[in-house]
Amino acid sequence: MRCGGLRADAVRNRRRIRTAAADLLAEQGAGVSLDRIARLAGVSNATLYRHYGSRGELLTDVAEEVAAVAAAAEARLSTSDPLVALRGFLESLASARPAALYCLPEGTGDGPAAGAGPRARVAAAAWRLLSRAQRAGRVREDVTAEDVLAVVSQLGRPLPGTTWRATEERCPRLVRQYLEGLVVPVPRVSPEPYHLPRR
Numbered sequence: 001m002r003c004g005g006l007r008a009d010a011v012r013n014r015r016r017i018r019t020a021a022a023d024l025l026a027e028q029g030a031g032v033s034l035d036r037i038a039r040l041a042g043v044s045n046a047t048l049y050r051h052y053g054s055r056g057e058l059l060t061d062v063a064e065e066v067a068a069v070a071a072a073a074e075a076r077l078s079t080s081d082p083l084v085a086l087r088g089f090l091e092s093l094a095s096a097r098p099a100a101l102y103c104l105p106e107g108t109g110d111g112p113a114a115g116a117g118p119r120a121r122v123a124a125a126a127w128r129l130l131s132r133a134q135r136a137g138r139v140r141e142d143v144t145a146e147d148v149l150a151v152v153s154q155l156g157r158p159l160p161g162t163t164w165r166a167t168e169e170r171c172p173r174l175v176r177q178y179l180e181g182l183v184v185p186v187p188r189v190s191p192e193p194y195h196l197p198r199r
Contacts, residue, residue: 013041013043013047014051017037017051017052017058018058020037021041021058021059021100022062022097022100023040025059025062025099026156026157030103034048034055034058037058059100059103060104062100063100063104063117063119064118065096067118067122070121070122070125071121073088073089073092074125074128074129076088077129082129082139083139083183086130086139086179087179090175093122093126093149093156094155094171094172094174095168095171096156098122098149098152098156099153099154099157101118101119101149101153102119102153104117104119123145123149124145126149130143130148137184139179140182140184143182151178155171155178156171
């Protein structure tokens with residue numbers, strides 16, 4: 001059986017390689033060996049190189065997958081409450097191993113320009129959602145999209161000695177706690193003084 005020009009087993013192998021690469025890039029950074037990625041994916045080195053001719057090609061594919069998750073989350077949440085949309089976007093992004101974005105030699109900046117690369121596109125999506133929350137007065141003005149992406153990429157990485165399952169279960173809670181520190185507090189309205197009625 002073929003799927004988009006590839007046999008079903010080839011599609012599965014490519015997905016396993018990409019998932020293994022995303023996990024190891026989040027744990028170890030861009031210096032992780034391709035041999036280790038192949039072992040974690042359960043494929044031979046020859047199979048890995050048949051799908052990806054170079055390290056750069058693999059890193060780009062992993063980062064493009066993160067960018068696709070970010071784009072889908074932005075589209076899904078674009079009409080939600082600004083703070084709810086930002087939180088949902090960051091939770092989706094954290095679960096997609098965003099540390100892989102930082103393994104590419106690509107600057108992002110902080111602004112509306114999307115650029116061509118996956119990291120720049122994710123930064124632009126984060127900027128749009130963050131700016132909407134800031135314009136609504138929900139998030140502090142001194143926060144930048146790059147700040148948010150840097151923190152979320154760390155929240156999505158497993159701690160030494162922990163599993164990915166534990167990280168994935170903890171991530172939404174950590175994102176919510178992080179966002180609570182960025183939210184502009186609602187001013188408390190003092191009640192009108194109560195005066196006893198005169199007799």
